[in-house]
Amino acid sequence: PAWAAVFRNIKFDYNSNLVKGQDNLSTVRSVADYMKSHRNVYVFVEGHCDERGPEAYNLALGSRRSNSVRNLLIDEGVNPDNVFTISYGKERPLFLDQNEEAHSQNRRAEFKVFER
Numbered sequence: 001p002a003w004a005a006v007f008r009n010i011k012f013d014y015n016s017n018l019v020k021g022q023d024n025l026s027t028v029r030s031v032a033d034y035m036k037s038h039r040n041v042y043v044f045v046e047g048h049c050d051e052r053g054p055e056a057y058n059l060a061l062g063s064r065r066s067n068s069v070r071n072l073l074i075d076e077g078v079n080p081d082n083v084f085t086i087s088y089g090k091e092r093p094l095f096l097d098q099n100e101e102a103h104s105q106n107r108r109a110e111f112k113v114f115e116r
Contacts, residue, residue, distance in 0.1 A: 006034045007111035010069055017064035019072055032076030042082040044112040045069045050103035051090045062087030069109045
């Protein structure tokens with residue numbers, strides 16, 4: 001779909017829910033611009049973690065990550081009714097390798113995009 005290049009994963013530092021870095025911030029702006037010009041689009045922002053740490057802690061961290069992204073989108077003018085959050089903690093890793101590259105890919109917020 002045309003929007004696939006817009007809704008890229010947001011990456012996070014270890015144990016952090018701060019959205020930082022030019023790539024992440026430009027992705028948030030692109031997503032916001034897309035959503036403001038396509039009012040029928042809504043998203044679930046999924047918070048994910050790497051597999052280190054207890055399950056309950058990672059579910060909470062994933063929730064903070066997805067909410068950080070949601071809040072930035074709302075700050076950019078996206079309708080709050082079009083942005084939902086969910087946390088999967090460490091339950092849905094992209095990579096199973098036990099190294100920093102895999103961990104850094106697993107620490108992310110993903111967008112699931114729908115149209116009404």
